[in-house]
Amino acid sequence: MYADFSATDITCSGMIELLKTVEVGQQKNINVSTNLTPLVYIIPYIKYQLLDYPHDINLDEDTVTLDRLVFLYEIETLCIKMSVNNKKWDEREFGNFCKGLSILTVLNYLDLSHSNIGHIGVKHLSEAMVKMTQLRGIDLSHNDIGEPGAQILGKGFENMTMLEYLKLDHNNIGNAGAHMLSTGIAKMKQLWSLSLSHNNIGDFGAECLGHGLKTATRVEHIDISHNSIGNIGVECIMEGAENMKWLSHLDLCHYNIKDVDSHNLQTVMEKMTTLRVLDLSHNEIGDLYAECLSSGFQFMGQLSDLNLGHNIIGDIGGESISEGVETLALLGNLNLSFNRIGHVGAERLIKALKKMNWLRHMDLSHNNIGDMKAESLLQGVEELTWLQYLNLSHNKIGDEGICFLCHGIQKLTLLRHFDLSNNKIGDVGAESLSKKMENLSKLRHLDLSHNVICNIGLKSETKGVVSLRKLRHLDLSYNEISDSGVETLSAWIEKLVHLRYINIGHNKIGDFGSKIVGGVIQNLTRLRHLDLSYNNISDVGVDSISKGMELLSQLKYVDLSYNRIGDNGAETLSKLIENAHQIRVRELRSREDTFDISPVVKAKVMQLEYLDLSYNCITDHGVVSLSRIVGTLKLSLFVDLNHNNVHNMPDYIGARQERDMAGAAAHPTYVEYWQRSMSKHIGEVKSDQSSVPSYESDFSAGSESSDAIDSDQRSGESSGYDSSGSSVCSAEW
Structure with missing residues (x-):
């Protein structure tokens, strides 16, 4: 079983009284992540209790009774973190x-991550680990x-031959530290997972680790990413992994791998036949190194995940990589984003795609595919019947290219995430896409932002959509959709009843389009994020949008920034918030008339948490309208009023501000609302997004257990969008 005491700031005597209520011998695990003082004193006392001392023990003027604490001697898992207190031991x-x-001789797993113990604490810990012969896992990351x-740990690890899991991320151990650790790692015959990321290790440190890993034949997972290791260090690590019969995960991203020819690379890759995940992203791998990698792929028949994103692979390298990956029959994830693959490389990749029958995730964003390559890409894409994620953003694909792609995309019946943002898709391409999506019944995420879609492209049949x-x-x-385009766009949206995120900001909707949007969104009862920024919407448009928002009880984020909203619009939004509150109260009271409903109401009222009205035309009068509702109802609502015409704070608001500042802990967003709404707006200031709530998890496939949509496949999907929903722009009204 598992005992968790991390939720409260408990004292030493309080911890003891709590532990007395636990049956002796029942709890095998304990987690403490706030006040460490109780455990610091309790554990030494156990030693006396085991020696049958029947009386109270006095240690450092703290007297305790230990009649039922003997079970702590049998702890198998101990998790202690000081990060909550943000202080050092x-x-x-x-x-x-x-x-x-x-x-604690039977302790199996010790987690002291984020505890700021420093090298002095490590000295005490290494002395204790000498007697902890059953220890199997240690996490000392972020310390x-x-x-x-x-260096101290390296000596202490020499006696820990049974250790299986070691995590030392974010510790700045450097080359000297890696050298000393390697001596201890060499003795760990049972080690299966090693993580040393973010440690400023260079080639010398990698060479030492490579020597230490040669005897660790049971290792399955190695993460030494985000270090300063170059080509020589990479080969040393791979040489150290030659004898690892079960190695499945190797993370070498964020290194300093340069584009040089390496004849030894193929030799070391030949023996890594069990590798399933290889991450070489964020390096400087070019055509020469890519050619060496490709020759080693033929020996990695189990590889299922290959990440070569954020490199400088060009045409020749792309061609070489394609020749290598076509031999990987089990490859399910291929990332070649942020490279320089040209026409030749793309053509060769298309031939390789025809043999990747199990590919589920493909990212080719930030390359130069263009229309001509998109036409050829069709031949490979239509064979990827298992594909679930496809990212072709930032590729200069226009109408001609997307029309060819659509013929292949319609066969991807399992596709869930499709990104075509930052291309040159216009009306013709959008029309073709809308007709060919009829078979994409599992699609959850569609991104067509940063294109040139106007109106004509939206006037096609909506059967596919x-x-x-x-x-x-x-x-x-970031398209060019105007009032007339929104009218047809509504035919897209009104049937998509499961939509949770809609962003049509940076278009030309206007007040007429806002009226149409308001009539459509009222049916989207699951909507949580609505972005209508940069659309030339005035108070008239706000009135229409507010009517559509009245019944959206799950709506949390609304962005109406960079429009022409004035005081009347602010007052309309205030009434919307007030009416929604009253509707919710009446609804709850109609269901529950046998007890006081007020506590439930406070938890269930208006769901809106963030309202962005920055860069509009609201004056002090509009602020009063908003403050009256937000302040009276005590809602946890953040309203951004940056860059409006607010100058003076009325006395009524000032009196309330002083009272609410005292309760800032209870209502932080309310106080933040006042601090920002009353700021002077002179010149252009970059918007502060630090307080914007993040709803990324809300849009994941498994965010709500109540949704009966592909419940068997929820766990593998995420929305993949930026939750802030706003951007800093230079335009002013």
Whole structure:
């Protein structure tokens, strides 16, 4: 079983009284992540209790009774984190704690991550680990142990031959620390997972680790990413992994791998036949190194995930990589984004795609596919019947290219995420796309932002679009959709009843289009994010939109920034919030008339949490309208009024501000609302997005258990959009 005491700031005596209520021998695990003082003193006391001392033990003027704490001796998992308190251990306190740890001879897993123990704490810990012979896993990440701490750990690990899991991320151990650690790692015959990311390790440190890993034949997972390791260090690590018969995951991203010819690379890759995940992204791999990698892929028949994104692979390298990956029959994830693959590389990749029958995730964004390559790409895409994620953004694909692609895309019946943003798709391409999506019944995420779609493209038959019943994320921002285009766009949206995110910002909707949008969104009862920024909407348009928002109880984020909204619009929104509150109260009271409903009402009222009205024409009068509703109802609503015509704060608001500042902990967003709404707006200031709530998890496939949509496949999907929903722009009204 598992005992979790991390939810409260408990004192030493309180911890003891709590533990007395637990049956002896029942709890095998304990997690403490707030106040460490209780455990620091309790563990040393156990030693006396085991020696049958029947009386109270006095240690450092703290007297406790230990009649039922003997079960702590049998702890198997101990998780302690100081990050909540944001402070470092007291050296004397941690020393006592480590003395107590030394008697936990059956401890299997120790997690001290984010505890700021430093190299001094590591010294005490290494002394305790000598007696912890059953320890199988250690997590000391985010502790700033540095090179001195790593050297101490290296000596301590020499006696821990049974260790299986070691995580030391974010500790700045450097080359010297890696050198000392390698001596301890060499003794860990049972090690299966090693993580040393973000540690400023260079080639020398990688060479030492490579030597240490040669005897760790059971390792399955290696993560040494985000270091300063170059080509020589990479080969040393791979050489160290030659004898690992079960190695499945190798993360070498964010290195300093240069584009040089390496004849030794193929030799070391020949023996990595069990590798399933290889990450070489964020390096400087070019055509030469890509050719060497390609020759080694033929030996990696189990590889299922290959990430070569954010490199400088060009035509020749793309051609070489394509020749290598076509031998990977089990490849399910291919990432070649942010490269320089040209016409030749794309043509060769198309031939390779025909043999990748199991490919589920393909990212070719930020390349130069263009229309001509898109036509050829059709031949490969139509064979990818298992594809679920396709990203072709930033590729200069125009109408001609998308028309060819559509013929292949209509066969991707399992596709869930489709990104065509930042291309040159116009009306013809949008029309063709809308007709060919009839079979994409599982699509959840569609991004057509940053294109040149106007009106004509939206005037096609909606049969294909209506079939997208499960679509949750629709982004049409940064196009040229005007009033007349919105009228046809409504035919897209009104049938997509599961939509949760709509972004049609940075278009030309205007007040007439707002009226149409308001009439459509009222049927989208699951909508949570609505972005209508940069659309030339005035108070008249706000009135129409507000009517559509009245029944959207799940709506959390609304962006109406960079429009022409004035005081009347602010007052309309205030009434919307007030009416929604009253409707919710009446609804709850009609259902529950036997008890006081007020606590339930406070938890269930208006769901809106963020309203962006920045860069509009609201004056002090509009602020009063908003403040009256937000302040009276005590809603946790953040209203952004940056860059409006607000100058003076009325006395009524000032009196309330002083009272609410005292309760800032209870209503932080309300206080933030006042601080920002009353700021002077002179010149252009970059918008502060730090307080914008993040709803990314809300738009994931499995965010709501109540949704009966492909419940068997929820776990593998995420929305993949930026939750802030706004951008900093230079335009002013």
